[in-house]
Amino acid sequence: MRPRTLVSLEEALEAIKRTFKPGPVGVEEVGLWEALGRVLAEDVRAPIHVPPFRRALMDGYAVRAEDTFGASLENPVRLRLVGRVGMGEEARVALGPGECVEVSTGSMLPEGANAVVRVEATSVEGREVLVHEPVVPGQDVMDVGADIREGEVVLRAGDILTPARLGALSSLGLRSVRVFKRPVVAVISTGVELVMPGEPLGPGKIYDINWITVCSAIRMVLCEPLFAGTARDDPGELAEMMARGLSRADVLIATGASSVGSSDIVREALSDLGARIIIDGVRVKPGKPTIVAEADGKPLFCLPGHPMSALMTFLVFVEPVLASMAGLAGIGRPEVRARLASRIIPDVGRHNFVPVRLSRGPRGLTAHPILKGSGAITSLSGADGYVEVPEGTDFLPEGREVLVRLFWPCWPIGRSDLEAQARG
Amino acid sequence: MRPRTLVSLEEALEAIKRTFKPGPVGVEEVGLWEALGRVLAEDVRAPIHVPPFRRALMDGYAVRAEDTFGASLENPVRLRLVGRVGMGEEARVALGPGECVEVSTGSMLPEGANAVVRVEATSVEGREVLVHEPVVPGQDVMDVGADIREGEVVLRAGDILTPARLGALSSLGLRSVRVFKRPVVAVISTGVELVMPGEPLGPGKIYDINWITVCSAIRMVLCEPLFAGTARDDPGELAEMMARGLSRADVLIATGASSVGSSDIVREALSDLGARIIIDGVRVKPGKPTIVAEADGKPLFCLPGHPMSALMTFLVFVEPVLASMAGLAGIGRPEVRARLASRIIPDVGRHNFVPVRLSRGPRGLTAHPILKGSGAITSLSGADGYVEVPEGTDFLPEGREVLVRLFWPCWPIGRSDLEAQARG
Numbered sequence: 001m002r003p004r005t006l007v008s009l010e011e012a013l014e015a016i017k018r019t020f021k022p023g024p025v026g027v028e029e030v031g032l033w034e035a036l037g038r039v040l041a042e043d044v045r046a047p048i049h050v051p052p053f054r055r056a057l058m059d060g061y062a063v064r065a066e067d068t069f070g071a072s073l074e075n076p077v078r079l080r081l082v083g084r085v086g087m088g089e090e091a092r093v094a095l096g097p098g099e100c101v102e103v104s105t106g107s108m109l110p111e112g113a114n115a116v117v118r119v120e121a122t123s124v125e126g127r128e129v130l131v132h133e134p135v136v137p138g139q140d141v142m143d144v145g146a147d148i149r150e151g152e153v154v155l156r157a158g159d160i161l162t163p164a165r166l167g168a169l170s171s172l173g174l175r176s177v178r179v180f181k182r183p184v185v186a187v188i189s190t191g192v193e194l195v196m197p198g199e200p201l202g203p204g205k206i207y208d209i210n211w212i213t214v215c216s217a218i219r220m221v222l223c224e225p226l227f228a229g230t231a232r233d234d235p236g237e238l239a240e241m242m243a244r245g246l247s248r249a250d251v252l253i254a255t256g257a258s259s260v261g262s263s264d265i266v267r268e269a270l271s272d273l274g275a276r277i278i279i280d281g282v283r284v285k286p287g288k289p290t291i292v293a294e295a296d297g298k299p300l301f302c303l304p305g306h307p308m309s310a311l312m313t314f315l316v317f318v319e320p321v322l323a324s325m326a327g328l329a330g331i332g333r334p335e336v337r338a339r340l341a342s343r344i345i346p347d348v349g350r351h352n353f354v355p356v357r358l359s360r361g362p363r364g365l366t367a368h369p370i371l372k373g374s375g376a377i378t379s380l381s382g383a384d385g386y387v388e389v390p391e392g393t394d395f396l397p398e399g400r401e402v403l404v405r406l407f408w409p410c411w412p413i414g415r416s417d418l419e420a421q422a423r424g
Numbered sequence: 425m426r427p428r429t430l431v432s433l434e435e436a437l438e439a440i441k442r443t444f445k446p447g448p449v450g451v452e453e454v455g456l457w458e459a460l461g462r463v464l465a466e467d468v469r470a471p472i473h474v475p476p477f478r479r480a481l482m483d484g485y486a487v488r489a490e491d492t493f494g495a496s497l498e499n500p501v502r503l504r505l506v507g508r509v510g511m512g513e514e515a516r517v518a519l520g521p522g523e524c525v526e527v528s529t530g531s532m533l534p535e536g537a538n539a540v541v542r543v544e545a546t547s548v549e550g551r552e553v554l555v556h557e558p559v560v561p562g563q564d565v566m567d568v569g570a571d572i573r574e575g576e577v578v579l580r581a582g583d584i585l586t587p588a589r590l591g592a593l594s595s596l597g598l599r600s601v602r603v604f605k606r607p608v609v610a611v612i613s614t615g616v617e618l619v620m621p622g623e624p625l626g627p628g629k630i631y632d633i634n635w636i637t638v639c640s641a642i643r644m645v646l647c648e649p650l651f652a653g654t655a656r657d658d659p660g661e662l663a664e665m666m667a668r669g670l671s672r673a674d675v676l677i678a679t680g681a682s683s684v685g686s687s688d689i690v691r692e693a694l695s696d697l698g699a700r701i702i703i704d705g706v707r708v709k710p711g712k713p714t715i716v717a718e719a720d721g722k723p724l725f726c727l728p729g730h731p732m733s734a735l736m737t738f739l740v741f742v743e744p745v746l747a748s749m750a751g752l753a754g755i756g757r758p759e760v761r762a763r764l765a766s767r768i769i770p771d772v773g774r775h776n777f778v779p780v781r782l783s784r785g786p787r788g789l790t791a792h793p794i795l796k797g798s799g800a801i802t803s804l805s806g807a808d809g810y811v812e813v814p815e816g817t818d819f820l821p822e823g824r825e826v827l828v829r830l831f832w833p834c835w836p837i838g839r840s841d842l843e844a845q846a847r848g
Contacts, residue, residue, distance in 0.1 A: 032621065036640045050801055052625060088617030090627035106617055108628040147799025154805065162832045163640035167633040167731055168805040175622030193512030193530055197456065198599030201476060203514035204532040206595070213591035216460045220587065307591055332833060375571025377474055381578065381592040408586045409756060409835035 006281040006288065008391065009316070009351040016292055016317065019278050020299050022324035025250050026181035032170060035161045038179040039222065039327040039414060044155040046172050049145035054109035057140040061100040061122060061129055062113035065137040076123075076130035085110060100129050109141055116140035148172070158327060158415030180327035182224040186245030187214050188254040190231040190238060190266070191305055209307040209376060210255040217314050220410055222326040223251075235268035242273055246298055250325060253318060256305025263289060266302055275300055283391060285350040287313035307380045308370070311407075312353050329413045334406045336385075338365035344396040346389040355383035356404055367404050383407065430705040430712065432815065433740070433775040440716055440741065443702050444723050446748035449674050450605035456594060459585045462603040463646065463751035463838060468579040470596050473569035478533035481564040485524040485546060485553055486537035489561040500547075500554035509534060524553050533565055540564035572596070582751060582839030604751035606648040610669030611638050612678040614655040614662060614690070615729055633731040633800060634679040641738050644834055646750040647675075659692035666697055670722055674749060677742060680729025687713060690726055699724055707815060709774040711737035731804045732794070735831075736777050753837045758830045760809075762789035768820040770813040779807035780828055791828050807831065 007015065027041040056062060063079060071077040079100035083093035085107045093101055095112030103109065103116060114137045121133040148154060154168055161169075161177070169177055187210075194208040195201055208230060215225035228245035231238040231254070238254075245252045254266070270277060275295035282290050286309035291302035299321055303313045323330050338358060346352040356367040367387060370379045385406040389396060396402065431439065451465040480486060487503060495501040503524035507517035509531045517525055519536030527533065527540060538561045545557040572578060578592055585593075585601070593601055611634075618632040619625055632654060639649035652669035655662040655678070662678075669676050678690070694701060699719040706714050710733035715726035723745055727737045747754050762782055770776040780791040791811060794803045809830040813820060820826065 032636050033639070036643055048625070050799065051630060053628060085628070087615065088628050106630075142799070147801050154801070160832075163637045163644065164735060164804045164807065164831060166640050167637035167735075168801045170621045170636045171631050171633045171731075171801045171804075173619075173621045173623075173625060173631045175620075191511065195597075196599075197594045197597045199597075201472070201597060204477060204509070204512050206475060206530075207597045209591040209595045212456050212594045213587045215457070216587035216590050219460055307588075307595075311588060311591075375474065375566070377571050377578065377592045377595045380588045380595075383588065407588060408584075409833075411833035411835060 006283045007279060008283050012279050012282045012284075012290075012292070012317065013320070015278055016299070016321060019294055020321060022299070022321045024180040024327045025183045025325055027178050028181050029176050029178050031176045032166050032174070035166060035177050035179060036163070037222070037412070038161050039412070040155055040157055040159040040161060041178045041180045041327065042157045043153050044169065044172070044174070044177070046148045046150055046152045046154050048173060049150045050148040050171055051142055051144065051146065054144055055142040056103040056105060056107045056109055056116045057142055058116050058118040059104050060116050060118040060140070061131070062095065062103045062109050063100045063115055063117055063131070063135065064095060064097065064113060065115040065135050065139065067098060068115070068117060068131050068134045071131045071134045073132045076132050079129045079131060081124075081127050081129050083110070100131075114138065114141065156416055158329070160328075160412055160414035160417070182222055183251060183322060183325040184224045184226055184249040185218045185251045185253060185322065186226045186228045186249035187211060187218070188228050188231055188238075188241055188245060188252070190254055190256040192232045194230050194256070196230065209380065210305065210310045213307060213311055213380070214253055214255060214314055217311065217319070218322065221319055221322040221331060222328065222412055223322045233265055235265045235272060238265060238269035239272035242269060242295075242300070246295055246300070250298060251318075251322065252298065252300045253303060253314070254301070255303045255310045263291075266291065270300070283350045284313075284316065285347045285352045287316065287353075288350065290317060292317065307376045308355055308383065311380070312355065312386065315407075316353065323412070326412070329415045329417065331410050332413045333385075333410045336365055336404050336406065337401055338367035338404050340396060340398055340400050340402055341366045341368040343398045344369050344387070344389060346393055346396070348392060348394050351391050352389040354387045354389060355379060356385060356387055357382050358384040358404065365404070367402055430707045431703060432707050436703050436706045436708075436714075436716070436741065437744070439702055440723070440745060443718055444745060446723075446745045448604040448751045449607045449749055451602050452605050453600050453602050455600045456590050456598070459590060459601050459603060460587070461646070461836070462585050463836070464579055464581055464583045464585060465602045465604045465751065466581045467577045468593065468596070468598070468601070470572045470574055470576045470578050472597060473574045474572040474595055475566055475568065475570065478568055479566040480527040480529060480531045480533055480540045481566055482540050482542040483528050484540050484542040484564070485555070486519065486527045486533050487524045487539055487541055487555065487559065488519060488521065488537060489539040489559050489563065491522060492539070492541060492555050492558045495555045495558045497556045500556050503553045503555060505548075505551050505553050507534070524555075538562065538565065580840055582753070584752075584836055584838035584841070606646055607674040607746060607749040608648045608650055608672065609642045609675045609677060609746065610650045610652045610673035611635060611642070612652050612655055612662075612665055612669060612676070614678055614680040616656045618654050618680070620654065633804065634729065634734045637731060637735055637804070638677055638679060638738055641735065641743070642746065645743055645746040645755060646752065646836055647746045657689060659689045659696060662689060662693040663696035666693060666719075666724070670719055670724070674722060675742075675746065676719075676722065676724045677727060677738070678725070679727045679734045687715075690715065694724075707774045708737075708740065709771045709776045711740065711777075712774065714741060716741065731800045732779055732807065735804065736779065736810065739831075740777065747836070750836070753839045753841065755834050756837045757809075757834045760789055760828050760830065761825055762791035762828050764820060764822055764824050764826055765790045765792040767822045768793050768811070768813060770817055770820070772816060772818050775815050776813040778811045778813060779803060780809060780811055781806050782808040782828065789828075791826055
């Protein structure tokens, strides 16, 4: 057996990027109702002027501004009221000299008018309106296209469709929009001891955790998980399951497939599959036995089986790839400063991701490192975030201030977001 | 007409809370696959011990610790190998004095064994295993229930179901979970000028924006929007639409229903409906004509029609109510510090929410106030967040550092979240 060459975290991430050049997997058209949170696949140009007609910005009277010049409270100008244009109505009347038309805020301005006198500056005598103030041409009128001109780029490819942006699309009369397809990610759990929840638990068996943790984490990156099943200890079965998963997905993840006991089976399955191994072991903790391979140009990740390690390696190696494939700039997570409740003795030769639980005291946040020995559930559901300790750091004492990146909340970052700009 | 009494922002929020005492609207059971991001409705107690059997924590040999006492490299203890327990297998063999059983990490420990000797501390001679190191009882053994004891509370009501928490539920064998129901929120747009996107735009008409902005914002609070249609200028029609919406929803929102032109129609509709008006005007900007009413114990919000004002008043008045009804502690949004690009002249007698656009320069973030005069789309899609200027503040000069609360990203805050704890 040849010795495996462990690469550094940076080398691994670089090799993944270089090999897969991850990017969007396709474009689809969805209705506005389904589009919340999706990523715009192309620039949106306004198909119409907004507003599409000259709009009154005040309740009052549409006038020819010239007719009001010289008007004052003592010397009002008298205009003949020739009609009314309500909200949402077509202005069927045209304005001649000395005439005015009653309008509401948002009404269409009649032809011949070029300004609005607000109602407070007028009084009415029969069919005549007395104007007490002069107005200038264009006063309280919003021109055609003054908000958005036809052809103008309103939203850009890569924008995440927020409530406000969906509103902008609606204002243009668009009822559907082209967004990046959600990449499909097949997930396999491996381990003879694994049982799915709801099934009876035989002796020696435990319930699988990773299937739902990883599938849920996939959803957070705007991808669609596809749980392809649990593989036992047969390389042929695993290879077949992987092939089936890959045929229906853009990416494949197998958890529990990189530990000492199962790595031979996985290697055999990858070989059966004709997969090319890109990375075979990384100087990270957890995640040293992580395998990244390529089959049919698609990425294939073999992650550890320990639930905390599976989640951590997913975030480090898989999430950035999925984010790019979903058309995102990345995934945002809050970072907080906290003091260590106990020292961290990292593995000096690896980049360490140390899960921590946070507690809040009178002097701020405290980070409690979660030890490797903790049970699978305790360490998984107890961790609020993690601390990174790079290769070569030998010791972090109790009380040291550290930066904790939270697992939750997390949010997709669009290419146009400030956060993304700050990074780039 | 009696003069309306405008209440302060704080009075309005207090009256809303006091009247509706918003809380969860119900409980439903969903599968783990559908449960991501939902809010747990009750504490989850472990129905089983985890691990459910004594587990080996190392690859090696299950032994009686007493048999290894005194073992050393020079003086190994010889144990008879009586079997093997693989991962996921039942331990069918029982251990007598002087015997050992081969185990893998995660294997079930056979009866009679009380410790594991790691494989590195052994050598094999035929059917005998030479143990070079003593072990103590319990060494490298995880006891039944050592991770989670049966009956222990693993997750609490109010917890948001993150990927890790769903993993914890799965580890307990649970395939479904009881979560708070999503409150249903009916939305009505009002305005004779409004046309739905995709429809032809007649003269004097504009496309509706608020239907999708508000419905999308509702989704962000884990509620289910129900668009109930566009009401024209007939109070009877509006009342009927409101009644129909309320009969199918827990909350009703009508936008464009509180402006000068439409407020009489709305008041008539509310009266037809038998609704009790709780708040009729608030000293906020935007949102002064906001109406909050109660019908059949359900909250009914009439918000302004200007899209930026509709979104802003939704966030201020409606979102906290919906969050409580969804079982949340609130909605989180990033807050950033920025310098004003231009002065803000607030309405001194009101609490001002000033939308701003952010830009990043060499000296940090700059907040550009968005003026009231801006077009509907420009101001909606251009705003990154808002600055609050409380009643009584008369002026914020250019260059002043302000706190900007972003509209996006936003995330639900569970009752157990650190953020929520910090508030409480």
